[in-house]
Amino acid sequence: MSDSPNLDPFALARTWMAQWEKLVNEHGTEMLAKPEAAQAMQAMSGAAIQAQAASNEATGRMLAAANLPSRADFEALGTRLANVEASLSRIEALLRAQSPEAAPSRPAVRRTRKPPE
Amino acid sequence: MVSAALESAQTVVERTIQRNLKGLGYLASPAPVLGTSTKDVIVSRGPMRLYHYHPLVDEVYRVPVLLVMATTNRGYIFDMVPGQSMVEFLLLRGYDVFMLDWEAPRPEDRGLAMKDYVEDFLGGAIAEVQRTTGEPDVSLVGYCMGGVLSTLWSGLNHAKGPKNLAVFTTPADFRQMTLFRAWSDPRYFDVDRLVDTLGMAPADMLLTAFDMLRPAGRASANFALLDNLWNDDFVKAHRMFDRWSNDMLPLAGEYFRETVKQLTWENRLLEGTMKIGGRPVELDRISCPFLHVTAEHDHIVTTEASAPLIGLIGSTDKEQVVLKGGHVSLIAGPNAVKRMWPKLDSWLGAKSV
Numbered sequence: 001m002s003d004s005p006n007l008d009p010f011a012l013a014r015t016w017m018a019q020w021e022k023l024v025n026e027h028g029t030e031m032l033a034k035p036e037a038a039q040a041m042q043a044m045s046g047a048a049i050q051a052q053a054a055s056n057e058a059t060g061r062m063l064a065a066a067n068l069p070s071r072a073d074f075e076a077l078g079t080r081l082a083n084v085e086a087s088l089s090r091i092e093a094l095l096r097a098q099s100p101e102a103a104p105s106r107p108a109v110r111r112t113r114k115p116p117e
Numbered sequence: 118m119v120s121a122a123l124e125s126a127q128t129v130v131e132r133t134i135q136r137n138l139k140g141l142g143y144l145a146s147p148a149p150v151l152g153t154s155t156k157d158v159i160v161s162r163g164p165m166r167l168y169h170y171h172p173l174v175d176e177v178y179r180v181p182v183l184l185v186m187a188t189t190n191r192g193y194i195f196d197m198v199p200g201q202s203m204v205e206f207l208l209l210r211g212y213d214v215f216m217l218d219w220e221a222p223r224p225e226d227r228g229l230a231m232k233d234y235v236e237d238f239l240g241g242a243i244a245e246v247q248r249t250t251g252e253p254d255v256s257l258v259g260y261c262m263g264g265v266l267s268t269l270w271s272g273l274n275h276a277k278g279p280k281n282l283a284v285f286t287t288p289a290d291f292r293q294m295t296l297f298r299a300w301s302d303p304r305y306f307d308v309d310r311l312v313d314t315l316g317m318a319p320a321d322m323l324l325t326a327f328d329m330l331r332p333a334g335r336a337s338a339n340f341a342l343l344d345n346l347w348n349d350d351f352v353k354a355h356r357m358f359d360r361w362s363n364d365m366l367p368l369a370g371e372y373f374r375e376t377v378k379q380l381t382w383e384n385r386l387l388e389g390t391m392k393i394g395g396r397p398v399e400l401d402r403i404s405c406p407f408l409h410v411t412a413e414h415d416h417i418v419t420t421e422a423s424a425p426l427i428g429l430i431g432s433t434d435k436e437q438v439v440l441k442g443g444h445v446s447l448i449a450g451p452n453a454v455k456r457m458w459p460k461l462d463s464w465l466g467a468k469s470v
Contacts (some may be wrong), residue, residue: 004279017281017340017353021333025158028332033299045322046279052312078225082163089162103222105292111179113211117468 135347139424150355152193154204160245161301161386163229164222165238166368167245168216173208178469180254180280181213183238183246184367187264188372191324191364192218194261194449197357203448206458212469213250217242222369227316230375232394235269243270243279254280256465260448261286261418268426269391271405272398281468283408283461286418286444289426290387291380292421296330302383308377312370327365330416354450362445387425400429407435408464412447436464
């Protein structure tokens with residue numbers, strides 16, 4: 001006598017999915033490792049990068065014509081802000097070093113723990 | 118037999134009802150909140166974030182632990198939810214835990230190079246941990262590319278070195294990462310044009326590359342979710358890992374350019390020709406205790422790519438362990454709770470006094 005019948009509607013799909021996954025992963029990665037696949041992928045991403053570069057350039061020109069700051073201007077501003085942040089961090093660190101009691105106080109832990117025997 | 122059939126039919130009907138009810142709930146519910154262990158952000162500079170977790174015990178080991186996250190992903194994989202958080206596990210085991218985590222680099226960060234990540238961010242984090250704890254010794258624990266950064270820093274600073282160096286799934290032979298290597302074949306992949314045009318390696322490009330390592334992975338995971346919608350634990354775990362794996366970070370352009378050219382194309386880590394800021398990285402002069410934990414079924418950093426690392430390290434006290442699991446399940450989830458975390462604790466505890 002066989003066991004009780006399997007009434008789970010997902011049982012068949014589960015088996016099919018496992019086989020499909022194995023097949024696609026095996027053959028897919030095999031195919032994707034071929035130089036032709038790399039060439040095709042990079043050709044597509046190259047075209048996307050090219051389009052992005054052209055769009056950046058055109059947008060930059062438009063913004064310049066409208067006397068508006070470009071992305072590069074904002075990036076330069078960001079760099080200057082980052083430098084200010086870095087200077088502030090250095091000043092904060094120096095101040096902290098000079099007045100250790102000003103550091104946020106949390107209950108001190110003992111650093112004497114030993115591993116269990 | 119009839120009663121067994123009835124029982125089976127009942128289970129199927131119950132699960133079908135639960136799938137439908139919980140499926141609606143799944144679609145309507147917000148993303149899970151992760152990374153909630155209490156912490157202070159003690160450094161926030163550029164893409165670098167340094168956290169200090171609040172100790173959960175009164176007596177900790179003398180040597181603090183600095184977790185170094187991979188630069189492509191968020192560090193909350195180490196701190197998912199209570200009970201499934203490596204950070205919480207380490208805190209309860211008596212470690213003083215810090216984490217070097219990353220935010221997406223901003224456009225002005227495009228010029229950040231490998232030297233900045235190794236010497237400034239990681240070196241700076243180590244100095245801050247030393248300052249905060251008052252301890253000269255620090256143990257480094259790096260994951261994937263965080264393991265590479267930790268190894269590079271240790272190879273540059275072998276004289277003062279970390280107290281202990283533990284890395285997980287860290288590649289050493291980039292030739293063996295065959296798909297990444299094929300896709301970045303210099304005959305077809307113009308990394309200079311990508312970086313010079315975009316300034317970054319976009320996160321969606323990196324996510325697609327990781328997805329293509331297992332082309333059926335995403336469809337299969339979605340099917341498994343549908344199949345298991347009745348199971349709250351499965352759904353919870355799926356949501357956590359799904360959120361994390363999609364939460365990918367772009368990479369600063371110069372850092373990506375150097376990673377592709379020096380590591381993937383020229384395989385400098387394995388060849389022993391890696392230099393950072395003009396200084397040679399001397400892995401053979403690292404002398405601190407070293408542990409490399411790799412995953413048996415890692416499809417991202419394969420065993421062939423990670424296994425040679427231990428041979429490059431000069432330490433006499435060194436160990437490589439291959440544990441069951443994949444690239445992510447090695448460090449988070451039930452597999453990690455059972456295997457990797459206790460292994461790390463048993464290795465690190467005695468070396469942290």
